[in-house]
Amino acid sequence: MPDNIEPVRSRSQRRLRRGLAAASLLAAGALVLSACGGDASAGGADKGKGGQAGADAAAAKDASDAKITVSAKDGATDASINDTGVKVTGGKLTSVTMTQADNGAVVKGSIAADGTSWKPDAQLERGTKYKIVANAKDDKNRAATENASFSTVSSANSFIGTYTPDNGTTVGVGMPVSFTFDKPITKKKDVQSHITVTSSSGQKVVGHWFHGQRLDFRPEDYWKAGSKVTMKIDLDGVEGANGVFGVQSKTVTFTIGRAQVSTVDMNTQMMTVERDGKVLKKIPISGGSAQNPTYNGKMVISEKFIQTRMNGSTVGFGGEYDIKDVPHAMRLSTSGTFIHGNYWGSPSIYGRVGTSHGCVGLQDVKGAQGDTPGKWFYDNSLIGDVVWVKNSADKTIAPDNGLNGWNMSWDKWQAGSAV
Numbered sequence: 573m574p575d576n577i578e579p580v581r582s583r584s585q586r587r588l589r590r591g592l593a594a595a596s597l598l599a600a601g602a603l604v605l606s607a608c609g610g611d612a613s614a615g616g617a618d619k620g621k622g623g624q625a626g627a628d629a630a631a632a633k634d635a636s637d638a639k640i641t642v643s644a645k646d647g648a649t650d651a652s653i654n655d656t657g658v659k660v661t662g663g664k665l666t667s668v669t670m671t672q673a674d675n676g677a678v679v680k681g682s683i684a685a686d687g688t689s690w691k692p693d694a695q696l697e698r699g700t701k702y703k704i705v706a707n708a709k710d711d712k713n714r715a716a717t718e719n720a721s722f723s724t725v726s727s728a729n730s731f732i733g734t735y736t737p738d739n740g741t742t743v744g745v746g747m748p749v750s751f752t753f754d755k756p757i758t759k760k761k762d763v764q765s766h767i768t769v770t771s772s773s774g775q776k777v778v779g780h781w782f783h784g785q786r787l788d789f790r791p792e793d794y795w796k797a798g799s800k801v802t803m804k805i806d807l808d809g810v811e812g813a814n815g816v817f818g819v820q821s822k823t824v825t826f827t828i829g830r831a832q833v834s835t836v837d838m839n840t841q842m843m844t845v846e847r848d849g850k851v852l853k854k855i856p857i858s859g860g861s862a863q864n865p866t867y868n869g870k871m872v873i874s875e876k877f878i879q880t881r882m883n884g885s886t887v888g889f890g891g892e893y894d895i896k897d898v899p900h901a902m903r904l905s906t907s908g909t910f911i912h913g914n915y916w917g918s919p920s921i922y923g924r925v926g927t928s929h930g931c932v933g934l935q936d937v938k939g940a941q942g943d944t945p946g947k948w949f950y951d952n953s954l955i956g957d958v959v960w961v962k963n964s965a966d967k968t969i970a971p972d973n974g975l976n977g978w979n980m981s982w983d984k985w986q987a988g989s990a991v
C-alpha cells in the first residue's frame with residue numbers, strides 16, 4: 573500500500589476515535605483543576621463559591637469564638653509548678669484533663685465558677701512532663717479544643733526555700749522568719765526583694781543573709797505581742813543563681829502570742845520567767861558545768877519534744893551519755909543546746925550547781941508525767957519564746973547557731989541585707 577493513501581475506516585471507527593480524544597481532553601482538564609486547588613483566578617471560579625476559598629469561608633463562619641490559652645507553652649521544659657493553668661476568652665471551659673505523661677496519672681483541678689479558668693488543686697511536681705486537653709464552648713455552643721505537652725522546671729534548675737514558722741501558727745515574740753535554701757543563692761538581691769515580711773504592728777522588718785543559703789527576717793526589737801505577721805513569697809521564676817530559678821509562690825501568716833522571756837542566771841542557777849512584763853515564776857535550774865558551760869545570749873525555742881533521745885556522740889561528747897527518754901525537751905541551738913527536764917540528777921543540784929554538758933536542766937521525772945518544774949515550763953512555752961542566759965563562763969552563742977539573730981546588733985543586722 574502506498575504511504576500517502578489513508579486506509580479506509582468505517583464510520584463507527586471514526587466516531588470511536590473522536591470520543592477517545594474528547595475523553596482525553598476532559599481528563600487533562602480535571603488534572604489542571606486539581607493542581608490549581610482553590611485559586612479562583614486559576615480555576616476560573618468566583619471567589620467564595622468554590623474550591624478551598626469557599627471551604628475556608630465556611631470554616632470561619634462555623635469557628636468558635638472561644639480562645640483557649642494554656643499558660644505553659646507547648647514543648648516548654650521550664651513550666652511553673654505553681655502558676656500553670658488554662659484560661660479562655662469568648663467562651664467557657666467545659667472540661668480540662670491534665671495527666672502526667674509517663675504514667676497517665678490524672679492531676680486534680682478545678683474550673684472557676686465563671687468558667688473562664690482552670691488550675692490544679694495542688695502544686696505540680698518538679699521535673700515532670702504533663703499533658704493538657706482543654707475544651708470550651710462559646711455562647712453559640714460552638715466547640716474549641718487546645719492540647720499542650722510540657723515539662724515543669726527540673727530540680728537541677730530550680731531552688732526551694734524551707735522556712736519557719738508555719739502558716740497559721742502562734743509563736744513567741746522572738747521568732748524570726750528563717751529561710752534555708754536547697755542551693756546556694758548568688759543573686760541575693762533578686763531573691764530577697766521577692767520575699768516581703770510585714771507586721772500589723774508597723775514594725776520595720778529587715779532581712780539578713782548569714783551565708784548563701786540562709787536568709788532571716790526580724791524587726792529591731794522583739795515582735796509586739798498579739799500582732800499578725802504576713803510573709804509573701806513570690807519566687808516563682810526568679811533567678812537565684814545562673815540557670816537556677818525559684819518555684820515558690822505563697823502567702824504565709826502567723827500570730828505573735830503573749831510576750832514571754834525567761835532569764836537564766838548562771839551565778840544563781842535560777843530562771844525567772846516573765847510574761848507581758850510581769851514575773852510569772854522563778855524556777856531553780858542546773859546549767860552547764862565548769863568544764864562544759866552553757867552559751868550566753870538570747871536563744872529562741874525552735875522545737876519542742878515531750879521526750880527525745882540525747883546522745884553525746886552526735887554533738888562531740890563521744891560516749892559520755894546516751895539518754896533515750898529525756899523529758900520536756902526544747903531546742904535552743906542547732907549545735908545541741910536544750911532546756912529540758914532532768915530525772916537522773918539529784919534534787920540537790922537545782923538552784924545550786926551546774927552539772928550538764930551545756931544544756932539548762934529542770935527538775936523532772938522519768939516518763940514526762942507528774943507536776944514538775946520541767947513539765948510546767950514545757951506547758952507554758954511557745955516555739956519562738958526567748959531564753960536569755962547570762963553570767964556563764966562561755967562565749968555568746970553565734971547568731972546563726974539556731975534562730976538566735978537577736979545576739980547581733982541592729983546595725984550589723986541591717987548591713988547583712990541585700991536590698
